[in-house]
Amino acid sequence: MxxxxxxxxxxxxxxxxxxxxxxxxxxxxxxxxxxxxxxxxxxxxxxxxxxxxxxxxxxxxxxxxxxxxxxxxxxxxxxxxxxxxxxxxxxxxxxxxxxxxxxxxxxxxxxxxxxxxxxxxxxxxxxxxxxxxxxxxxxxxxxxxxxxxxxxxxxxxxxxxxxxxxIKLKNVRFPKNLKIIGEFAFDGCVSITHIHLPASVEQVQCAAFSGCDALQKFTLDENHPWFSVNDGVLFSKDQTKLIAFPGGYPHKHYCVPHGTKIIGEGAFSASLIESIEFPDTLIEIEGWSFQFCENLQRLVIPPSVQIIGELAFRQCKKLKSLTLPNSISVLPKQVFGGCKNLIEIEIPPSVKTIEAYAFGGSKNLETVILHDGLEELNGFEYCPRLKHIRIPKTTRIIHAPVFTGCTSLKKIDIDQENPYFIEIDGMLLTRDKTKLLEVPFSENHSVKIPDGVEIIGDFCFQELIHLETVHIPSTLRIIGHRAFEGCTNLKKIDLPKTIESIDYRAFDDCPNLAHMQIYAEKPPKITNPENSNWGFLKDSGKLIIHVPNVLDAYLSEPGWNEFKNIKNIKNM
Incomplete structure (x- = not known):
């Protein structure tokens, strides 16, 4: 993965x-x-x-x-x-x-x-x-x-x-000319109990004190020009931005003060709080802000919030209840990734884009409700209990591998009025049926790709571990990036005369692929054949490739010329 x-x-x-x-x-x-x-x-x-x-x-x-x-x-x-x-x-x-x-x-x-x-x-x-x-x-x-x-x-x-x-660092006294404390600088320093910032400090960057479980409060030099402190919590001077929350804050619940507009990058990262209340003045929750808050159980984000940053609530493992406002337009990458106790989530109509791994790795997520208004879909990778999803009529872009590892998802439903996509036999295709986008997990040993398909999209069959054979139509031209990666039981594949291009990682981790028959007289182009980190079909040690009576053409083509077991079809 x-x-x-x-x-x-x-x-x-x-x-x-x-x-x-x-x-x-x-x-x-x-x-x-x-x-x-x-x-x-x-x-x-x-x-x-x-x-x-x-x-x-x-x-x-x-x-x-x-x-x-x-x-x-x-x-x-x-x-x-x-x-x-x-x-x-x-x-x-x-x-x-x-x-x-x-x-x-x-x-x-x-x-x-x-x-x-x-x-x-x-x-x-x-x-x-x-x-x-x-x-x-x-x-x-x-x-x-x-x-x-x-x-x-x-x-x-x-x-x-x-x-x-x-982990034993206790005594930290910052010098009088210090200006910047960098990202994660003291992350995981679980013995620090108190941090005092001299007047010279201008920046406390993302999650600088993340995971400092014993840290109960911040203090400042008097009349600090850059920061203020409220109840031991570090704020900007005007108290509109919460900069850093002490990981060992002595209470389980925290109420963000009224007037706060921004919760800064990594501000609550790995803190021990169990619940939080946001004010109606809050506009933005920046990236990394609540990642690894493993005791946080319930989250209601107010309608004043317009922006939530990437990884903001990643790995909040006890989070069970999540209410999102109808005011945000993007759910960025990994924003709720790894929230393994989420069971159901409703995405409000205001959301136009869901980015990669937005809910990826949420192992108990079963139900996702999407509304019309969503235009760009991604973000549900490795949600093994996700059973059903309906793609709205407004969705026009679907990024692969949106449903890889969703082993309970047997079918992808499409709104009948969606002009961009169609479902055939549970598979997701473009409306013109020329590109296969996603094949849901199945225990079937064989899959038949619909006639007319010209492109197998990126990650399309990724990790279909029961798949042994694929029936490919005579129209296929392109096999996309890592399209069959992790199909560990794939044994045989035949490629038609029309095949033009195969991604150099299309068959990664296909150790049982033993037979490939290619009918194209012109060798298909292997994308990036000279990549030093991967060899085309490198995991398929048993593989024998049969090609038309143009063996010399294949043996002189980059990528294909690496194979010893490549033969004319007539020698089968």
Whole structure:
């Protein structure tokens, strides 16, 4: 199952490593560097493994960090089937305390990459550091023993996921010149109880404190120029935008204050609240805002709301009741993806577009009510209990694979007045019957494609695991992207003289495809045949291909010339 990469981007899902504690003798060392780049000269290989407390003064550069300190702080781990990752305490390096507070960086004012899953407990950063981290790579991420980090006053930015899943981190004191706290910077730091923002902080980005289960409140410097706090919750200065909600808010219910117009990106991400009430002043709920709120059970979105952002309520696993307003026009991608306790949903007439995975992975969703007004349909992938859906007369665009993995959906109904689509034998086609768009899940071993079909659309037969043979009409020209992917029991397919193009991934994961007979004298074009990541029909190791008496043409055509078992039809 392919998912949009954003579906897995960031979040509090993590198996926290277990640490096997073992007493290690304290070994302290202090080094002064007159010249940056010379740290390797002052530490023997044995010291790099067994030093537990290291203080460096003087001058450092990136070579010192990458080639020496990084290796001294990144530890080994094994994996346990029951417990997940285990940090090996019996393996060096053993560095626990790193003090760079009296050192200066030379040639840069930024540390982009450093340790990962380290044994560090206490860290003091260089005195002239301005930027910590990289936009995608957490500089101290997964440092499960880290308790204290001391920032220099020079620091201006903490980038994305810099301290993600530092589960013991408690003592965080931001410096007086800090301006930006990046996306998911402290995501999953479950031991932080309080965050104070100095007056210099201008931006707290998406889900910066997501999953901080012990965080009960935010506080600010007096007369903060950018933010305000109401009941421990962080708002914009004018209190029209809710920026960040403390994950460990001491009450189960929260009432968003009247006057709030926007709930910011990732504002409530992974918080522990069970219910929420929105004011009638609310206009927009930005993306990621309530993702992973796994205790949230009921949701009524008021008619004042015009925009809901992507992934806004993703993985709200206990959400059972959802009321949407007749004021929104788009349900964006993954907005309610993975809400596995939703059983029924009514989409209001105002919604014109439902995007990919909008309700994808909602495992108990049985009933979906769509109204006239809907123009563009997607978003119900992997809803295995969805039994019935009726496509309104106004729907003119259907994106594949809208119903992949809907194993209880046996038929797709179309409003008789819809001028764009038609249903034949439960299958979804364009009204002119030239393009097959979707074949619902079935336990049938054989499917007959209606006469006149010229195109098999993208993902059309995806994951029809019982399918063994397909009867294809003499009019077929094109097989679309990943059209038969995951048809693990597909054994035989015959392609007519008219076939012109086959997607290079059309038959991915078809390990039992053993016979393909092609009647086209001109070899069909394989889209993107030189793609280095996939080989055409790469999963069909048993496959024998038979072609007309033009074998040389196939053997000289890119993609087809990779097959050893390609023969003339007369040799069958």
């Amino acid at each position: 392919d998912m949009d990469t954003d579906f897995l981007k960031f979040g509090p899902i993590k198996s926290f490593p277990k640490v096997e504690h073992k007493a290690v003798e304290t070994f302290k060392k202090e080094i002064h560097l007159e010249k940056a780049g010379t740290l390797h000269q002052f530490l023997t290989l044995n010291e790099r493994e067994y030093v537990t407390h290291l203080k460096i003064t003087g001058y450092l550069n990136i070579d010192d960090i990458d080639n020496v300190l990084d290796k001294m702080t990144t530890c080994y781990e094994t994996s346990d089937a029951d417990e997940g990752p285990i940090i090996r305490e019996d393996f060096p390096p053993y560095l626990k305390v790193l003090d760079l507070g009296e050192s200066e960086l030379v040639g840069t004012d930024c540390i982009e990459e450093f340790t990962f899953q380290s044994r560090l407990e206490h860290v003091v950063l260089p005195s002239n550091l301005k930027v910590l981290g990289h936009w995608y790579d957490g500089v101290f991420a997964d440092s499960d023993l880290l308790e204290t980090i001391i920032f220099p006053d020079s620091l201006e930015e903490i980038k994305t996921v810099s301290f993600q899943y530092c």
